[in-house]
Amino acid sequence: MIPLGNVLVVDDEQASFEMYRDVLTPEGYKVEWAADRANALSKLHGSTWDVVVLDQRLSGEAGGDSGIDLVSEIVPTGAKVIVATGYADPAMIDRAFRDGAYDYLEKVPTLPALLRIKVRNAAEAIRERRLAALSAEDREKEIRDLWNAVRTEADHHRKGKLLEDLMVLLFKTVHGFTHVETRRKSRDEEIDIFIRNESSETFWVGEQSQYVIVECKNWSKPVGPSELVVFRDKIVNRGGRCRLGFFVAVGGFTEGFLTRSATFRKDDVLVVPVGPNDLEELVLSKDRNEVLKTLHARAVMSGNGH
Template sequence: MRPMGRILIIDDDPSFLQLYRARLGAEGYLVETADEIEKALARLDQGGWDVVLVDQKLDGKTGPDTGLDLVSEVSRRAPLAKTILVTGYATEAAVTRAFQDGAYDYLEKGPIFRVLLLAKLRNALEAVRAHHFGELSSDEAEAAIRDTWVAAESETDPNRKGKLLEDLMVLVFKTIPGFRHASARRRNEEEEIDLVIRNESTDPFWVNERTSYILAECKNWTRPAGATEIRSFLWKLSRKFNRSRLGLFIAPGGFSAPLRSDLHGERRDDYLVLLINKADLRELVHAPDRNAFLKKLHERAVLELHGENR
């Protein structure tokens, strides 16, 4: 399976291209750019794009709407990608035409452009991912899990590594009956959650867990996660109207002694956090029954929190 998160930016403004590379690269996305029509068409024909951002004007601020003219061509050459029209000159006619030609959304170059960019991009990618992962057969999903795990282990860019870990967990939950991926990288003004999983399991074990949503946080590969990070995660769990009592805290780099001490000291009857290190993650990837392995992690967390297996 090819990596998810391939973004093509079509824009003639060097400052915006630099902003895109920095902002989206920091989020772990694979970003390529084109600053003129011919380059854009060549890039589109490479295939494999998830989202294409097209600036409305590709010949300067006073030039024609060549980017708007390109939207239909993007839809034709990259039919599985979501197209976002980027414009500093939004009009009802321009936006209407973009949607008619196949655009998924539009984004204005304004004061909150940086914030909206990530929000709009995440929405588009969620739609692509839901469609792509939803079409995978059981065998294809297993192959995708193994491929994503190998890619995550070998990736050297830390941002990309984190993104692959999130994709891996979405795929893993796809194979556990009753667990439905709700959203990834969910953000508001106060917090960010890597993964939200909806618990619709009919397995009595998970029904008795009495949690509507499972939160998952994906952390460091290169160093142990610390106390501050687990406190932040516990705070997020506590703010979900008592609908989320179970969390997965995934840190391939391991866990510091202060983190374990804090987690033990902050234990409460209504929240449980499963700590998943790299060895656990590897076993989860290769487990013949991931539901059973997740129950094993659950049991370990309960016993550790009660001091019976430390």
């Protein structure tokens, strides 16, 4: 299975590493530390890394800015380099990009939020590249491996990321649902998966839903009606450009969720519940478009909208 994201932090201060680790581990990344140039090069050639967070002022023989000298050595490994700096000197930034750095990160009060975004973007670029290179056979194997990992992963954060990755890959196998983004955030809400509906098929065109959003819950317990209400609000808040959502719950749904769904029968918004058995069917199916239509029809007939 293609890893969620392996991050190497190259920084001579343990406190800095611990801060990066504490921010990134809950996001589902595996984070390791290299305190100096020699250790960094050893780890780089000993494992595969998706992202390297590199301190500009890493101490070394060349002085306090020797970290920047590592950029050109890291880039050929295929990892995305994010240079962390206390002061965004234009000359340093220009050199970093010339040497192949992916981005830079200023050590400002908003660093944790910026770190999450920049590492996520870098890791997703790497993962997209690897997924795009898969053959059809390998892609299907990746889907099955992800589903097995979702069912067995004990860490809550990694399980959530695995589930999102699984759903992204499943939807991308359906024609017209290939433009997918994850974890779209605003000040008051987060959307797990955001899909541009570019299908030319009459069935999906007829939904008159320019976008489709997906909620992923990796809970072991069933999801209740309050979560349904919150998700429907996310759909409604899209300015009329979204009328369709899929609610994916590994632990299934309570009777209250399904009962509450029936109260929306006169609404134009449709929420399609996707439980564990439905996920299994999607993973194993050779025609996921038809499976999604079947789930859609079931939601309509249950009085969940339309």
